[in-house]
Amino acid sequence: xxxxxxxxxxxxxxxxxxxxxxxxxxxxxxxxxxxxxxxxxxxxxxxxxxxxxxxxxxxxxxxxxxxxxxxxxxxxxxxxxxxxxxxxxxxxxxxxxxxxxxxxxxxxxxxxxxxxxxxxxxxxxxxxxxxxxxxxxxxxxxxxxxxxxxxxxxxxxxxxxxxxxxxxxxxxxxxxxxxxxxxxxxxxxxxxxxxxx
Numbered sequence: 328x329x330x331x332x333x334x335x336x337x338x339x340x341x342x343x344x345x346x347x348x349x350x351x352x353x354x355x356x357x358x359x360x361x362x363x364x365x366x367x368x369x370x371x372x373x374x375x376x377x378x379x380x381x382x383x384x385x386x387x388x389x390x391x392x393x394x395x396x397x398x399x400x401x402x403x404x405x406x407x408x409x410x411x412x413x414x415x416x417x418x419x420x421x422x423x424x425x426x427x428x429x430x431x432x433x434x435x436x437x438x439x440x441x442x443x444x445x446x447x448x449x450x451x452x453x454x455x456x457x458x459x460x461x462x463x464x465x466x467x468x469x470x471x472x473x474x475x476x477x478x479x480x481x482x483x484x485x486x487x488x489x490x491x492x493x494x495x496x497x498x499x500x501x502x503x504x505x506x507x508x509x510x511x512x513x514x515x516x517x518x519x520x521x522x523x524x
Contacts, residue, residue: 356397358484358522361457362394365442365471366406367426370419372493375465379493379500384425387463389512390428394440397519401453403428404435404442406470419454440473449481459522461515463491467503475507486510 343458350357364387372380394401405420413419422428436446442448454458460483462471471492489509494500503509510518 353361356458358459359399359401359456359520360459360461360465360519360522361400361452362390362393362420362461362488363404363442363448363474364391364401364428364432365404365462365474366466367419367422367428367464368405368420369412369423370413371406371465372423374495375493376495376497376500378497382490383463383465383493386488386512387426388427390461390463390488390491390515393512393516393519394461395515397523399522400457400521401428401432402435402448403432403438404464404474405450406437409438436459437470440470441477442470442474443477443481444473452483457483459486461486461488461510463488465493467492467494467500468496469494472503472507484491486515488515503505 352363367384367387393400403422405415407413407415408422433451435442435451437444439445460478462475462478462485464471466472467487473488475485475487487504487507487509489504489511492500492504492509494503497501498499
């Protein structure tokens with residue numbers, strides 16, 4: 328019996344030591360985030376539900392502010408159809424002045440729902456060392472959702488910003504946020520502060 332207890336104690340000690348060494352070899356993955364503000368353009372904004380438009384622009388701007396305060400990049404994504412527009416440079420193509428994107432934010436112009444399809448977004452994120460993306464803008468049921476899955480497919484940690492996405496139907500927006508487990512402002516603030524340190 329004593330031999331059996333001694334054997335198990337020896338096995339336990341070896342297991343603990345092996346586990347400690349294995350943990351030492353695993354590199355810590357530090358979050359390097361970016362915010363993607365998607366298609367919040369004059370032409371498409373008018374098509375969104377009034378309920379979504381009441382709160383989402385405020386939360387989008389709050390998220391932009393959080394990323395800037397913590398020194399993380401903001402990407403502005405624009406959608407245009409090659410035949411139907413809106414044409415780059417037109418009023419319809421631009422974001423309204425009320426959305427806090429800046430000329431210095433990297434601009435991505437896309438022709439497909441996903442901001443990753445046939446654009447330089449993935450390359451630009453990799454060049455900045457980004458491994459985590461937060462998404463806001465529109466449409467929750469279209470381009471935001473397609474970009475969410477495009478990011479997941481490329482192994483980015485991916486989050487929707489709660490109350491900062493819009494669609495033509497507010498109930499669908501809430502369903503998408505619930506299904507994708509959207510992250511609220513306070514949680515994002517804590518995540519960014521931790522990533523900065």
